Amino acid sequence: MTLSWTVRSACCAAIGAMLLAGAPGGARASDASAGNEVAAARPETPPAAPRGVTGKAIDAVRSVARSAGDVFSRVPCATPKDVKLEATLPHVARKIASGEHVTIIAFGSSSTASYGASSPAFQYPNRLAEQLRRRYPKADITVMNQGIGGEDTPEMMARLKSSVIEQKPDLVIWQLGTNTVVKGGDIDATRGLLEDGIHQLQAIGADIVLVDPQYVPATTAKEADATKMVGIIGRAARAMKVGLFPRFAVMKEWHNDQKLPFDDFVIKDGLHMNDWGYACFAQLLGDSIIRSVDQVQAGAEVPSNVLTFRPM
Structure with a gap:
């Protein structure tokens, strides 16, 4: 299924925000980590792998979609x-x-x-x-x-x-x-x-x-x-x-x-x-x-x- 214009816009905005974060004075994408997207081939438990720009953008889109879906949950x-x-x-x-x-x-x-x-x-x-x-x-x-x-x-x-x-x-x-x-x-x-x-x-x-x-x-x-x-x-x-x-x-x-x-x-x-x-x-x-x-x-x-x- 093709992403709607709204979701694509949110995704692009999220990606843009991530890229701007890497500019001087901003927090780089590699400074924060979330999830265990890739498991290391070592017996001990590896540290959480950093989320890439694309992964974070997808998370942002999902967050917006959830928020947009439940906006009327508080007041109809x-x-x-x-x-x-x-x-x-x-x-x-x-x-x-x-x-x-x-x-x-x-x-x-x-x-x-x-x-x-x-x-x-x-x-x-x-x-x-x-x-x-x-x-x-x-x-x-x-x-x-x-x-x-x-x-x-x-x-x-x-x-x-x-x-x-x-x-x-x-x-x-x-x-x-x-x-x-x-x-x-x-x-x-x-x-x-x-x-x-x-x-x-x-x-x-x-x-x-x-x-x-x-x-x-x-x-x-x-x-x-x-x-x-x-x-x-x-x-x-x-x-x-x-x-x-x-x-x-x-x-x-x-x-x-x-x-x-x-x-x-x-x-x-x-x-x-x-x-x-x-x-x-x-x-x-x-x-x-x-x-x-x-x-x-x-x-x-x-x-x-x-x-x-x-x-x-």
């Missing part, structure tokens, strides 16, 4: 009780159902780049890709991470053509708004920029899911601004009939209703999610996409491209 990733996630993404759904190549682009800032994740295995676009590939093993699915930390909506718009449109995506997951709130930017200007970007993406036939700000200490400290931004993104999604993943409401439910402390899903900077947060976000988003694909495969008539969230 439950579908929010106060919102129901329903996706109708007809373009990407029909392409997956028909076995065509599918390109999904995760577009945004640092939470799309998944700052705070402990390894590539926990970056949300990689988690989403693995979930979709497990569900549709015969599908040809690519998830591209086009997140750049610190960007506001104007900076994203400046690279929309090169980072997104020229890649000819079938689905764009556009995360925005948090940096404008946290940095005190022009919230009102977001609406016009966002609508312009949506028009450009609709012109190439891409399905779109907008992702609003995260509910974390850095945004709750400016709750009025955060609520205003959430409203602007939600109204744009409804007016232009595109998808919306209400991350603010979902994460608020984690904290207020599921009683999860912020430390359970946010790193110490009070802004970015941790491994669990990215994993649960990816899981819920993936579940929505899967429901839409299953509708198409079942022969159901899929309405216009709308991702809705309504009370149970």
Whole structure:
């Protein structure tokens, strides 16, 4: 079986770390030993043989895989009780159902780049890709991470053509708004920029899911601004009939209703999610996409491209 991109990335990262460790000032790979990979041909018990770079890299990959597999063992990733996630993404759904190549682009800032994740295995676009590939093993699915930390909506718009449109995506997951709130930017200007970007993406036939700000200490400290931004993104999604993943409401439910402390899903900077947060976000988003694909495969008539969230 071929290693997935995520595992290969983890392996390469581990190998790179091992090689860097041999640089001046770092610990050399030969300084530590583990395991009894090779037995010496002597009657007495030999000392443990040093692990080579490849052996250590394999151990690192296995460790990441185990960690990625049990991230929900402490707290399960439950579908929010106060919102129901329903996706109708007809373009990407029909392409997956028909076995065509599918390109999904995760577009945004640092939470799309998944700052705070402990390894590539926990970056949300990689988690989403693995979930979709497990569900549709015969599908040809690519998830591209086009997140750049610190960007506001104007900076994203400046690279929309090169980072997104020229890649000819079938689905764009556009995360925005948090940096404008946290940095005190022009919230009102977001609406016009966002609508312009949506028009450009609709012109190439891409399905779109907008992702609003995260509910974390850095945004709750400016709750009025955060609520205003959430409203602007939600109204744009409804007016232009595109998808919306209400991350603010979902994460608020984690904290207020599921009683999860912020430390359970946010790193110490009070802004970015941790491994669990990215994993649960990816899981819920993936579940929505899967429901839409299953509708198409079942022969159901899929309405216009709308991702809705309504009370149970």
